[in-house]
Amino acid sequence: MRIPIPTELTKGQYLGNEEYIPKLMNIPYEESIESASNTILSASYVIALVGAGLSAESGIPTFRGKGGLWMKNGEPGPNQYKTFLKDPKSWWINNINEKFDPERTKFRKAIDNSKPNKGHRALSKMEFVGILKHQITQNVDGLHYIAGSRNVTEIHGSRHQMRCIDCETRIPRQNIEMLLEKHPSSEKIKLLPPTCNECGGIIKPDTVMFGESIPNSVLEECMNQASKSDCILVIGTSATVYPAASIPQKIKNNGGKIIELNPSTTSLSKMADIIIRGQTSHTIPDLTQKLGLQ
Ligand code: OAD
Numbered sequence: 001m002r003i004p005i006p007t008e009l010t011k012g013q014y015l016g017n018e019e020y021i022p023k024l025m026n027i028p029y030e031e032s033i034e035s036a037s038n039t040i041l042s043a044s045y046v047i048a049l050v051g052a053g054l055s056a057e058s059g060i061p062t063f064r065g066k067g068g069l070w071m072k073n074g075e076p077g078p079n080q081y082k083t084f085l086k087d088p089k090s091w092w093i094n095n096i097n098e099k100f101d102p103e104r105t106k107f108r109k110a111i112d113n114s115k116p117n118k119g120h121r122a123l124s125k126m127e128f129v130g131i132l133k134h135q136i137t138q139n140v141d142g143l144h145y146i147a148g149s150r151n152v153t154e155i156h157g158s159r160h161q162m163r164c165i166d167c168e169t170r171i172p173r174q175n176i177e178m179l180l181e182k183h184p185s186s187e188k189i190k191l192l193p194p195t196c197n198e199c200g201g202i203i204k205p206d207t208v209m210f211g212e213s214i215p216n217s218v219l220e221e222c223m224n225q226a227s228k229s230d231c232i233l234v235i236g237t238s239a240t241v242y243p244a245a246s247i248p249q250k251i252k253n254n255g256g257k258i259i260e261l262n263p264s265t266t267s268l269s270k271m272a273d274i275i276i277r278g279q280t281s282h283t284i285p286d287l288t289q290k291l292g293l294q
Helices: 020-025 029-042 069-073 080-086 088-095 102-112 118-128 173-181 185-191 216-228 246-253 280-290
Strands: 046-050 132-137 152-154 161-164 170-172 203-205 231-235 257-261 274-276
Touching: 029 231, 029 257, 029 274, 029 280, 046 216, 069 102, 080 088, 118 132, 118 280, 132 216, 152 216, 161 173, 170 173, 173 185, 216 246, 231 246, 246 257, 257 280
Parallel strands: 046 132, 046 231, 132 152, 231 257, 257 274
Antiparallel strands: 161 170, 161 203
């Protein structure tokens, strides 16, 4: 079965084979770790798809679980990007107003105060020894890099960057913040939306909005990694947002294996070959230990 890969950020759900879950759920934890380790060692190109669960233990709330960012005020609608394009100035005025959306402000502060946890560090170790070739992360917090990982694609962008919507040039978020801080409130509004020094295009946060296409270069890299992979670790994600959620499906369709690491069942569990239940600050270090990494 060919699965079309959407380029825009959309919500969806894939319904796989229900029979897999009960079968895999009965396997004891130690056995799952061992069979994941064996599968990883016999694969030729292991990658990971990462979600908010990995950073939960760094104090950053997830999106859909208890206390999740979208649970209080609801998930942004599919027209989030269209709304931005219609009136980027108003969007920016709200964006720099911390009181406009207190939940969003809390989320941003949690990211800014966060540090990598044992899960991030264990992934970085796996990359360092050459076992893990690439991480496609939906997280915008940059913690993979702080933990030492280098082969990372941030499919939903980065909180630490801004991006031109026309030429994809990225600049550090701090540059825009510093520029705005220099000006009194009345002047600030005239500077919004910020524009690109390269092409004059409108600047927006690098984080991808619902209804916005994943930047071409980013999606290409993800698909390139997926096409090389014969084993994917699906870590701390509900796997409900596309195109990211289609990546494990693509690998499975090509005959590859899916190893899910998540305390809960997800829409992808039905397709998984191995399921490791638990918090990733425990499960990933347990896996690296089994792989012989100290
Ligand atoms: P979700 O909030 O949808 O899912 C988080 C997942 O993490 C759930 O499956 C939890 O069971 C799991 N989880 C919770 N605590 C965990 C822990 N300690 N260890 C491991 N897993 C744990 O987050 P994502 O799947 O990342 O996009 O969401 C995908 C995208 O939806 C996000 O990137 C974001 C959002 O809309 C944008 O905003 C662009």
